[in-house]
Amino acid sequence: MRLNRLSHWALLCTLSAVPLGFAAHAQDDSAAQTTHAKVADSDKDNDRDVRSNAALWAKIQNPVLWHNPGNIAALDLYWGAGGKANQPKPPFVFLSEDTGGTNPKFDVRDANGTKWRVKEGEEAQPEVAASRLLWAMGYYANEDYLIPGGQVQNVKMKRGSNDLKERGTLVNVRFARKPDGQKKIGIWEWKTSSFYGTREFNGLRVMMAVINNWDLKDVNNAVYMDSKNNRQIFLVSDIGASFGSNGVSWTRSRSKGNIDSFRSSGFIQSKTNSTVSFSTPKKPTGMLLATMGATAKSFAMRKDMDWIGNDIPIQDARWIGGLLGQLSHKQLTDVFRAANFSEEEVQAYVEVVESRITELKKL
Template sequence: MIRPRTLALPVTVLLLSIQFSLGQDRGIATTPILWTDPGDIRSRDLFWGSGGEDHQPALPVEFLSEDLKGTSPKFEVRDTEGKKWTAKLGLEAKPETAAARLLWAIGYSANENYFFTDLRIKGMPASLHRGRNLAGRGGDVPNVRLQRHPSHYKHGGNWNWRHNPFYGTREFNGLRVMMGLIANWDLKDENNAILENEQPGSPKLYEVSDVGTSMGTPGKSYNDRVSKGNLAVYRRTRLISHVHDDYIDLNFPKRPALNELFEFEWGFFFHQLSIRWVGKHIPRRDAKWIASLLSQLTPKQIGDAFRAAGYSPDDVEAYSQAVLERIGELSRL
C-alpha cells in the first residue's frame, strides 16, 4: 500500500511546474497597458476615431436587450456582420463620442464609437424602462451612440484610481490631466475597464471606458442637463486653478455646491470628496508632457471629434476653441 506522503513531493513539484508554466503564459498575455505612443498625432483621423471608417457598424442593426446599468438609457444591438454594440441615448451620447476621440488621439485606449443623428433599429420595443421619450416610433431612434470594445478585446474587470499598476507614472498623471481637460467628473471605478485579449502576446488594456459626463461642468450639479455637455459652462471654466514650482492643481473635479447638498445621495457626495485628489498635486513635468502631445493636434482634428459627435457647426467651433484654450493653459506651464 502506497502512503500519501510518498506522492506528496512529486505532486507538489508537478503543481508548481504547472503554475509556473501558466504564470509565464499569463505574463506574456497580460502585460498591462495604459498608454501607447500614438506616433504621428497629426495624421490621426478624429472623425472616425479609434475604430476608423472600416469598423463602423454594418447597418441596419437589430435590438437585442436593454442594459439597465448606469444612469443613461442603453441597450444592446447587433449589426448585419454579427457584431454587438451598446447603444446609448440621452445627454451622454454626444459628449462621450467626442471625448473618447480626444483620449485616443494622444495614445490612451478608447472604445470604438460612432454617433448617429438618426438610426433605424429593427425589433425596437415600443417602450423602454429608461428613455421612453428618447426612442422614436417605428424603430427610428435619434441621437444615438453605438460603442464596442476594440477588436478582439472583451471586458475583464475594472481598475481602481488609487490602486493600479500605473499609479504615480507620467502616463497615469497625464490621464488625470485629460479627465480635467474633457471635464469627465464621474470617476467611479466601475467606469474604468480592463480589456483582455485571448490571443497570445496581447496586453491588457486599461482604459476609462465611460466618459459620458464630459464637456460640461467640472463637477456634478443637481441637474444632469447642467452637468453634462454644457457648452456655456465648459467654455468659461479654466482648467488649471493653481500653479506651483513642481506641481499644478486643476479646477477639477469640483465637489457639489453646499447649497445643493441635500439634492444628492450622501454616498455620492462623499465619493466625490474622496476623488478630488485626481485633479490635485499633479507633477508639473507630467502636465507639460501631456501638453506636448495635445499641442500637436490641429484645430481641424479637434473639430472633427465634435463633428463626429453630431454637434452643430457653431457648437463644433465653440467646443474646439474651448479645448484649444485648455491646451494653451497647459502649454504655458
C-alpha cells in the same frame, strides 16, 4: 407648539422645492450600482476590481495604459479608433437592454453581424468626442460612433425616450464596441492602480481635466483582456460625463455636453514650482448644501475624487500638453463634428480646448 409646526412646514416646503434634477442624480447613482443585465450572446460584464481579487490579478501579466500614438498630426479624428470602414451598418436588430448606469443602453447587431452597445441620452455626444481625444493621445478607448438618426428593429426597452421604446427611432445615439478579441474582465481603482505615479497615469489625470470628465468613480474604469495581443488594457471606459461643468451640477443637462458650462468652467486651479492642480473633478459640496442633504449619497460617492486633479507633476502635465499641441485646428474640429454638435457648438468647444492646450504648454 405653533412655532414648531410652522418650522416643520417651512422645512417641508424647502425640501419639496429641491429641483428634480437633484433627485435624478440620486437615482442615477443608485442605478449605476446595479448589475448589468445579462446579454443573450455574451458573458456579463465583470465589475470586480482586478487588484483586490487574487484570481483576476493573476491574469494581469502584461498591463498597458498607454501606447505611442505615432504621428498624431496624421490621425483621422472624425472617424476615430474604429475608422470609417468599421462604422455601424444598418439595419440594426435589437438584442437586449442593459439596465445599469445613468443613461438608457442596449445591444444591437448590425448588417455586418457586429454587436454594438448603444447609449441614448445626454452622455452620447460628449462620450464620442472624448473617446477621440483620448485615442489621439495614446490612451485606449472603445470604437465609438455617433449615429444622428435611424431605426432599430424589435425594440423591447424599459428605459429610454418614447420614440425609442415605441417606434425604435434612434436620435443622436452612441454606438460603441470593443475591438475584436477583447473582453472585459474587471475594473481598476485610481488609488491602487499599478500605474500610479507614472507619467502616463498623470497624463490621463490631466486629460480628465481637459475634457471636464468629473464622474471618476472606479466602476467607470475597465480592464480588457486582449487575447490577440496577449495584454491587459486599462482604460477609462465611461467618459460620458464630459464637456460640461467641473463637477456634478444642478441638472444633468448642465453637467454633460453643455458648451455654456464648459466655456465658463475653470481649468488650472493652482500651481507650485513643481505641481499643478486642476478644477476637475470638483468636490460636489455646493450640490449637497443646496439640496439640504438630499443628495448625500451622490456626495459620498464623489467627495474624495478631487485628488485625481490635484498636485500633478508639472513636467507630466507639460508632456501631455505637448502631445495635445500636435493636433491641428481641423483635427479638433473633427472631434466635435463627429459627435454631431452644431457648428456653433463645435467652434466654441474647439476654442476652449485650444486655450487649455496653450495653458498646458506654458507650464
